[in-house]
Amino acid sequence: MADRVLPRGFYARPTLQVARDLIGKTLVHVTTSGRTSGLIVEVEAYIGEGDPACHAASGLTGRNAPLYGRPGRAYVYVNYGIHHLVNAVTEPEGVPAAVLLRAAEPVEGIDLMRRRRQTNGRLARASSLPEKDLCRGPGNLTRAFGISGAHNRLDLCGAGLFVEDGGVGGEPKVEWTPRVGIRVGIAARWRCAVVDSACVSGR
DNA sequence: CGTTCGATGCACT
């Protein structure tokens, strides 16, 4: 297949540009259980120590170190004790910033996603989920894709977990809104989402 | 419809 994996140079740019350009791209995770992929429809930017909502707001710590590292790597952490959230590290190395992947439209491995959603985690559902909800919300996305703490610092420019150039038709129409679920830094409109996508998480 | 709230791990103070 053609090598459509986004190169490191894609991530080593201003975070808002990376966020915008990730919309419509394809997130792919290949495991022994199978291949899952989906179109990215919602992201959020977290930019630098001056951003109060960014994990780097208090400077370098053991947890947020990946934010300061190479662009194009994954920053995965646990929040609320039960959800893994995945980010793509951006900007040149040394600048702590990333794009949070919040929602995707399932493309490949939908049965596998559904199985992961139903069997993984403490909040498993008994009934079968609508396809559009499988990767709706950052916690749901990581569960459907089988992304866990083991993926922290993983290079997104290699094999396994990566983002591909979608090559799908025209550019989707997007909107910029305040970020969701945070208590500080709500003024910045750094959430980018596809307008009218059923797979975008709402408020 | 709407809002509230418990689950749950761990980094940080």
Added chain:
DNA sequence: GTGCATCGAACGT
């Protein structure tokens, strides 16, 4: 000990 970049069940209206 505190506070989350969440989710969905369980309520109330």
